[in-house]
Amino acid sequence: xxxxxxxVLALTNRWVKRLSREKFSMLFTLVQxxxxxLIFFGSLFQRAADVQLVQxxxxxxxxAAGVVVMTVLNNGLAxxxxxxxxxxxGFLERLMATxxxxxxxxxxxxxxxxxxxxxxxxxxxxxxxxxxVRPETGFLGIAVILFIGMLFGVGLTSISMAMAFSVKxxxxxxxxxxxxxxxxxxxxxxxxxLSAMPGxxxxxxxxxxxxxxxxxxRPLILxxxxxxxxxxxxxxxxxxxxxxxxxxxxxxxxxKTVG
Amino acid sequence: xxxxxxxxxxxxxxxxxxxxxAVKDLSLNVQSGEIFGLLGxxxxxxxxxxxxxITTLKPTSGRATILGHDVVTxxxxxxxxxxxxxxxxxxxxxxxxxxHLLLLGDLYHLPKEEAVKRIQELLxxxxxxxxxxxxxxxxxxxxxxxxxxxxxxxxxxxxxxxxEPTLGLDVQSRLNVWDYVRRLRDQGxxxxxxxxxxxxxxxxxxxxxxIDEGQIRITGSPKELKAGLGGDGISxxxxxxxxxxxxxxxxxxxxxxxxxxxxxxxxxxxxxxxAPEKALPALFEATSQVGCRLDGIEYHRPxxxxxFVTYTGHSIDDQSTSLTSDTxx
Ligand SMILES: Nc1ncnc2c1ncn2[C@@H]1O[C@H](COP(=O)(O)OP(=O)(O)O)[C@@H](O)[C@H]1O
Ligand SMILES: [Mg+2]
Numbered sequence: 001x002x003x004x005x006x007x008v009l010a011l012t013n014r015w016v017k018r019l020s021r022e023k024f025s026m027l028f029t030l031v032q033x034x035x036x037x038l039i040f041f042g043s044l045f046q047r048a049a050d051v052q053l054v055q056x057x058x059x060x061x062x063x064a065a066g067v068v069v070m071t072v073l074n075n076g077l078a079x080x081x082x083x084x085x086x087x088x089x090g091f092l093e094r095l096m097a098t099x100x101x102x103x104x105x106x107x108x109x110x111x112x113x114x115x116x117x118x119x120x121x122x123x124x125x126x127x128x129x130x131x132x133v134r135p136e137t138g139f140l141g142i143a144v145i146l147f148i149g150m151l152f153g154v155g156l157t158s159i160s161m162a163m164a165f166s167v168k169x170x171x172x173x174x175x176x177x178x179x180x181x182x183x184x185x186x187x188x189x190x191x192x193x194l195s196a197m198p199g200x201x202x203x204x205x206x207x208x209x210x211x212x213x214x215x216x217x218r219p220l221i222l223x224x225x226x227x228x229x230x231x232x233x234x235x236x237x238x239x240x241x242x243x244x245x246x247x248x249x250x251x252x253x254x255x256k257t258v259g
Numbered sequence: 260x261x262x263x264x265x266x267x268x269x270x271x272x273x274x275x276x277x278x279x280x281a282v283k284d285l286s287l288n289v290q291s292g293e294i295f296g297l298l299g300x301x302x303x304x305x306x307x308x309x310x311x312x313i314t315t316l317k318p319t320s321g322r323a324t325i326l327g328h329d330v331v332t333x334x335x336x337x338x339x340x341x342x343x344x345x346x347x348x349x350x351x352x353x354x355x356x357x358x359h360l361l362l363l364g365d366l367y368h369l370p371k372e373e374a375v376k377r378i379q380e381l382l383x384x385x386x387x388x389x390x391x392x393x394x395x396x397x398x399x400x401x402x403x404x405x406x407x408x409x410x411x412x413x414x415x416x417x418x419x420x421x422x423e424p425t426l427g428l429d430v431q432s433r434l435n436v437w438d439y440v441r442r443l444r445d446q447g448x449x450x451x452x453x454x455x456x457x458x459x460x461x462x463x464x465x466x467x468x469x470i471d472e473g474q475i476r477i478t479g480s481p482k483e484l485k486a487g488l489g490g491d492g493i494s495x496x497x498x499x500x501x502x503x504x505x506x507x508x509x510x511x512x513x514x515x516x517x518x519x520x521x522x523x524x525x526x527x528x529x530x531x532x533x534a535p536e537k538a539l540p541a542l543f544e545a546t547s548q549v550g551c552r553l554d555g556i557e558y559h560r561p562x563x564x565x566x567f568v569t570y571t572g573h574s575i576d577d578q579s580t581s582l583t584s585d586t587x588x
Binding site for chain 1: 310313314315335338339341343345346347348349350351353354358362363365366367368394410414
């Protein structure tokens with residue numbers, strides 16, 4: 001147990017070092033959610049969005065939950081990229097030839113992605129705060145947002161790692177990634193509420209776990225505990241199922257690659 | 260086998276990818292304290308074999324043991340005993356040389372002080388002390404290879420596996436690698452390496468196995484293998500490509516004593532002879548008798564090239580580029 005902790009920490013430390021030395025990537029990681037934020041804030045949507053329709057004092061406060069969950073989505077789906085590179089350049093094999101627990105590499109990746117995601121969520125909520133968006137449920141609400149975000153992130157990161165282990169080339173990886181992430185965002189309640197969508201879109205959005213996550217995070221910011229609690233419970237159930245499926249798939253792909 | 264002990268035993272190993280068989284019924288033994296080389300062209304199955312031995316790939320059938328431990332069922336024990344230097348430069352461009360070694364120190368659970376001390380020694384051994392704190396993307400190919408070797412040595416392994424350790428290196432770096440490998444062997448380490456350089460197999464390895472299309476063709480020390488061919492080589496380059504004349508010449512030569520074998524190829528004949536001092540004049544006579552123009556003649560002691568061709572039916576650089584092998588004797 002203590003050995004495994006040492007392994008996971010040493011490997012996580014490597015991810016942190018890599019990020020801190022890839023200046024461009026680091027900047028992008030920190031600024032990207034804010035870019036999203038600013039692009040959408042850019043009065044474009046502010047004016048276009050019907051306050052009546054989104055059921056929020058303004059579009060930013062409506063969008064905050066969406067941006068939080070989009071960040072979880074992007075980080076999660078990109079979470080396997082470094083392992084893909086490790087697989088391709090042989091570093092993964094070097095690690096696997098050492099007597100570490102096979103799971104340590106995976107755990108280090110989860111730990112790293114979750115930590116970065118949590119920090120970004122706090123940055124987004126901080127920026128939102130500057131625009132007068134105060135989460136109705138306070139600090140406890142923020143903790144719950146982080147918790148739900150992490151729960152969603154685990155499943156997404158598993159998908160990404162499963163893909164990293166099973167794709168033949170990294171071109172495939174990035175195509176699938178692009179193919180997955182945009183529909184996940186547009187076919188969810190991130191940008192508009194379900195009630196504003198045409199029927200077929202509503203059905204697809206309803207099947208998208210992202211919708212359920214956003215619908216739990218949004219009342220935590222906009223309305224308060226009373227509206228939030230039932231949504232949180234539903235989201236947790238949806239996410240437990242989602243994570244179980246993703247972890248199962250991820251474990252299978254991992255076993256196939258490293259035995 | 261009475262005097263030395265077996266470090267690695269491989270019996271009937273097979274590996275199939277999808278439906279392509281990369282390694283077929285491969286068996287071999289490696290003795291403790293020797294430099295054992297797997298010599299073969301690109302795609303022969305060298306890396307596949309090595310990956311099975313270092314436990315990162317599971318064999319389709321057959322078994323292999325490292326110091327008595329099965330590579331599949333006791334993979335974890337095996338991993339404690341070995342060091343591995345991969346074929347690709349498996350280096351993280353964003354980490355410094357020292358950070359690579361510190362990471363591995365944690366993964367092998369070396370006590371901190373011991374790790375720091377050992378890392379300093381290894382950096383000195385491979386002559387990277389001055390560059391230890393620079394990120395690896397600034398390293399040259401030779402420096403990366405040195406770091407690779409230091410990484411493989413960090414756990415102080417009983418057996419070190421090196422996959423094409425000198426591929427793409429300049430001459431000086433190559434000689435350095437040979438030097439480390441010999442020194443490690445002299446300290447009692449067992450070394451298993453792959454190569455597609457004939458001269459490397461010849462000069463560095465105590466014993467080699469020639470592997471081609473996933474199968475071992477022959478095993479032995481380079482000296483034994485060369486001696487086993489019997490006789491010296493004489494190559495005739497013929498001016499006349501007329502097949503009829505060529506065939507007559509072969510017929511004439513076959514009649515001569517002290518000829519062991521003749522191989523015809525595009526430019527002429529490769530002949531193995533027992534007594535070159537008698538064979539050479541006789542060959543000259545035969546060619547002029549038949550009326551064949553002789554464009555060149557080359558005489559050499561048996562070479563590993565000849566061993567390779569004899570056992571695989573083709574030369575090692577048919578598909579791949581290889582440094583020229585000029586080793587005589
Ligand atoms: N992961 C893989 N999937 C399919 N075929 C592979 C894989 N790895 C190697 N091969 C094939 O197996 C053969 C042997 O490869 P390898 O062991 O790498 O040869 P070598 O190291 O001798 O050059 C090659 O034909 C190669 O294309
Ligand atoms: Mg190879």
